[in-house]
Amino acid sequence: MSFLSELKQNIRQSGKVTYEFIAVNVGLFLLFNILFIFERLLFRTGILADFYHDYLFLPGSLDVLITRPWTIITYMFLHAGLFHILFNMLFLFWFGLLLEEYLGRKKIISLYFLGGITGGLLYIISYNIFPYLRDQLEFAFLVGASASVMAILVACATLLPDYTFFLLLLGPVKLKYIALVLVIFDFLSIAGSNPGGMIAHLGGALFGFVFIKQLRKGNDWSQPFIKVVGGLGSVFKRRPPLKVKYSNKDRKNSSPRPVSQQDEIDAILDKISKSGYESLTAEEKNKLFRASGKD
Structure with missing residues (x-):
């Protein structure tokens, strides 16, 4: 290589x-x-x-x-x-x-x-x-x-x-x-x-x-x-036609979209600003890490 x-x-x-x-x-x-x-x-x-x-x-x-x-x-x-x-x-x-x-x-x-x-x-x-x-x-x-x-x-x-x-x-x-x-x-x-x-x-x-x-x-x-x-990027991408079929069973068992956690992330960022990264709990660090992976 x-x-x-x-x-x-x-x-x-x-x-x-x-x-x-x-x-x-x-x-x-x-x-x-x-x-x-x-x-x-x-x-x-x-x-x-x-x-x-x-x-x-x-x-x-x-x-x-x-x-x-x-x-x-x-x-x-x-x-x-x-x-x-x-x-x-x-x-x-x-x-x-x-x-x-x-x-x-x-x-x-x-x-x-x-x-x-x-x-x-x-x-x-x-x-x-x-x-x-x-x-x-x-x-x-x-x-x-x-x-x-x-x-x-x-x-x-x-x-x-x-x-x-x-x-x-x-x-x-x-x-x-x-x-x-x-x-x-x-x-x-x-x-x-x-x-x-x-x-x-x-x-x-x-x-x-x-x-x-x-x-x-x-x-x-x-x-x-x-x-x-x-x-703008999608304009230049050719996508195959997509067909999706739903059954009544699928609708009944489908779960709702997750609620946005922006407020929770903002609170964590405020805590970092005031007390530093080390003040976060292990759970808060994990939430921030998962959020950064999405964004």
Whole structure:
């Protein structure tokens, strides 16, 4: 078995969508950069790099965006350099896996895409309303998974504020402080050389915070998104006709659909937020684990 085949199999067996997001980001980064190198060495041109920039990065201009609407999705899987992707993937690995243990695949998928979309939209709005940024509109393009990663990071910190990481030179630091420092850094960096990128980061962070707050109120924003994505996917699937017959006996013996346990799960999440994961009973941990497997 080749290395790539083995890696692909291990990712599938893990069942973690966080690994899948990392694999897609790293795979695309390597693919495009290898192509750029060979194009430059063999043909001494930059046509592919120009296409990559012009048709896959998210433009700040509405006039350009309307001709390339797919860029609101493609931009969040591409990166501008080695350190850019390195730090994004490290944060995604640390916080994505942690949050996925509690919320499951579907909510991580929703946070990644909706956080990225929110950050992208805030970026576009900012470049079209603020005079300082509007002067740079012609050259404004956004790229990177940072808004998506910030959505997951802040969601994780909102759900598990007292979860502790051991940081080099600093020792144990609670997750809420890590998130707070990063958000403050992004806000202050708006005055720097990449204001639009920092605004996109803050858009993702805001979405992650509101997502968890709404989830605790019983409003799961991942459900409509997953239904839309699932509906789009079903359009391209050919299904054989299905015939189902019911007898009176089947109707009498059929059991009613189980009642939603969202309130119970929300109570467990609140308990984690207040007292930490270790405060849960074995039964509560099992319920949360089963719920994360479904979502």
